[in-house]
Amino acid sequence: MTRIMEETNVSLPPIAIVGDGKLAYSVAAMMLRANQETTLLTSDVAAAYSAVKEAVSDNVEQLILPSVWPAVLPHRWIVIVTDERIDTKQRLIRRLDECASADALIAINTESIPLAELQTSSRHPERVLGLNWCYPADLTFFLEIISNEKTHPDHLRALQAIATEGWHKDPYTVKSGFSVRARMMAAWAREAFYLVENGYASMESIDRACRNDAGYYLPFAGNFRYMDLMGTYAYGVVMKDLNPELSKATQVPDSVIANLQGYATDQPDDWEKIVRTFSAEIRELILKYPHET
Known part of the structure; x- marks a missing residue:
């Protein structure tokens, strides 16, 4: 964490981002905030420009938004941000194989799909890595890099x-x-779905429990550091009795899906501004109390 507190003047190579939606747009905003030459390949150019301008108004003119997919993509750094569909991800990897150089690094978000399954779509599986973000990507510190035994060490070190x-x-x-x-x-x-479905707690209660307990300490310390500070004995006692009762469900209950629709905010634009303001304030708080100290 101490290194991210140091503003550096690193010369960043041009980068191409492939994707739609607010997460992809916020990743592009993050690149621009770092003064990196950024090309965004997206199906909705107008929406992308508007979202990036909202996040980094001073740098948005530097964003390159091609109207058509280029026949040749000269970038050595490529980031893909898509929904969690393996067919979509594999199709884009194959398409990039046709237009990008063989030594280009391809980093793709993948939450539930093993990296190995995505690597099979490329003629150069060693250059495909997983890269997961947290929205808004231009204000949060989170970044998960996923590698495996096929990953080329040079690509991994460069991404890190x-x-x-x-x-x-x-x-x-x-x-x-x-x-x-x-x-x-x-x-x-x-577990949250299980508690709501069986009437043990409301959605509002679950949200309050998470925000006012875990949400309080997680910006300061992760689970293991928190156990270190609080002591591990109580955790052992609780888990011994509790673990056998935890949910093992494999799908979201229909009743919960129906309730979620009614629980959703009716002012998404207002919440978007609140989330960005909150994220900026949490960023400063994390910097003030770095984990390493």
């Missing part, structure tokens, strides 16, 4: 370096080929 020194992220790397963040979040969500 640019993430820390160029993008000012606080990245971590997993070498298992799958996302660890997704597994932790899925465990939380599954």
Whole structure:
């Protein structure tokens, strides 16, 4: 964390981002915030420009938004941000194989799909890595780098370096080929669904429990550091009795899906501004209390 506190003047190579939606747009905003030459290949140029301008108004004119997919993509750095569909991800990797150089690094978000399954779509599987973001990407420190035994060490080292020194992220790397963040979040969500479906707690109660307990300490310390500070004995006692009762559901209950629709905010634009303001304030708080100290 101490390194991300140091503003560096790293010379960043041109980068191409492929994707739609607010997460992809915020990744582009992050690149521009780092003064990196950024090309965004997206199906909705107008929406992309508007979203990036909202995030980094001073740099938006530097964003390159081609109206058609180029026959040749000269970039050595390519980031893909898509929804969680394996067919979409594999199609884009194959398309990039046709227009990008063989030594270009391709980093793609993947929450539930093993990296190995995506690498099979490329003639150069060693250059395909996983890269997961947290919205808004231009204000948060989160970055998950996913590698496996096929990953070329030079590509991994280069991605780790640019993430820390160029993008000012606080990245971590997993070498298992799958996302660890997704597994932790899925465990939380599954138990939340179970408690709501069975009438043990309301959605509002679940949200308050998470915000006022875990949400309080997680910006300061992760689970293991928190156990270190609080003591591990109580955790052992609780888990011994609690773990056998935790949900093992494999799908979201229909009743919860129906309730979520009514629970959704009716003012998404207002919440978008609140989230960005909150993210900027949390960023400053994390910098004030770095984990390493």
